[in-house]
Amino acid sequence: MALDQSFVGRSYPPTDPYEVGREKIREFAESVGDANPAYTDPEAAKALGHPDVIAPPTFVFAITFKAAGQVIHDPQLGLDYSRVVHGDQKFAYARPVRAGDRLTVTTTIEAIKSMAGNDILDVRGEVRDESGEHVVTAWIKLVARAAEGA
Amino acid sequence: MTAKIAYDDVEVGTELPAQSFPVTRAALVQYAGASGDFNPIHWNERFAKEVGLPDVIAHGMFTMAEAIRVVTDWTGDPGSVVEYGVRFTKPVVVPDDDKGALIEVAGKVGAKLDDNTVRIDLTVTSAGQKVLGMSRAVVRLA
Numbered sequence: 247m248a249l250d251q252s253f254v255g256r257s258y259p260p261t262d263p264y265e266v267g268r269e270k271i272r273e274f275a276e277s278v279g280d281a282n283p284a285y286t287d288p289e290a291a292k293a294l295g296h297p298d299v300i301a302p303p304t305f306v307f308a309i310t311f312k313a314a315g316q317v318i319h320d321p322q323l324g325l326d327y328s329r330v331v332h333g334d335q336k337f338a339y340a341r342p343v344r345a346g347d348r349l350t351v352t353t354t355i356e357a358i359k360s361m362a363g364n365d366i367l368d369v370r371g372e373v374r375d376e377s378g379e380h381v382v383t384a385w386i387k388l389v390a391r392a393a394e395g396a
Numbered sequence: 397m398t399a400k401i402a403y404d405d406v407e408v409g410t411e412l413p414a415q416s417f418p419v420t421r422a423a424l425v426q427y428a429g430a431s432g433d434f435n436p437i438h439w440n441e442r443f444a445k446e447v448g449l450p451d452v453i454a455h456g457m458f459t460m461a462e463a464i465r466v467v468t469d470w471t472g473d474p475g476s477v478v479e480y481g482v483r484f485t486k487p488v489v490v491p492d493d494d495k496g497a498l499i500e501v502a503g504k505v506g507a508k509l510d511d512n513t514v515r516i517d518l519t520v521t522s523a524g525q526k527v528l529g530m531s532r533a534v535v536r537l538a
Contacts, residue, residue: 278430282469
């Protein structure tokens with residue numbers, strides 16, 4: 247069944263702050279094999295003009311995806327998550343995420359479309375730091391494939 | 397932000413150094429732990445085949461993380477990335493052997509934009525197939 251269009255524009259309450267730790271950034275950078283010293287060495291990051299080590303560009307996904315869980319698991323929306331695949335992913339950065347950030351995410355349903363029985367959901371996550379400054383926006387496109395026989 | 401590449405030194409069509417990134421089952425387990433994405437299609441062959449996949453596949457976000465390295469290694473400063481987006485078009489299938497799969501990434505300057513920024517168009521393939529579509533980054537150069 248197609249998702250309810252009246253959910254377009256709906257925003258969910260900001261998440262509790264996620265505190266970005268140096269060692270979590272290191273763990274993530276190592277897991278993708280990226281040896282850029284800006285991720286692990288505060289002095290190298292400072293030489294590039296950053297106050298502390300910064301996170302790889304896609305590090306923030308885990309935080310915004312967890313926040314998108316408010317949409318994915320919203321019983322009123324009724325998305326069948328067992329049929330969902332990740333279609334597109336995009337980020338727009340005001341600045342890189344860095345160690346010490348306490349980040350909150352405000353999640354909004356930007357669009358709901360139905361194509362060939364598939365439900366397509368565009369979810370935007372606005373990420374702000376403790377002072378309320380915008381850090382990055384993440385867009386996640388989720389595609390719920392048509393149920394068999396639907 | 398301190399990119400080591402100057403805006404005035406690049407043209408539309410300038411190629412970035414291409415790179416290949418290996419991905420093994422062990423790497424996917426490590427990425428699952430670091431990212432918190434424990435979907436079994438990324439480590440459990442039995443489950444992957446049950447849901448119709450040819451084998452275990454890499455996390456799309458793993459491939460996305462590898463692809464941008466061609467850009468961040470080029471500029472030197474990962475903080476130079478202003479925008480980055482991809483479409484997940486085909487999965488990277490990772491066999492259970494010592495070699496795994498290879499993610500091959502090429503990039504070139506697609507457009508010169510305002511404020512010392514350029515658009516980089518990435519071509520990302522594995523086993524000869526394009527695995528990311530519309531793979532583009534906007535970066536601020538010196």
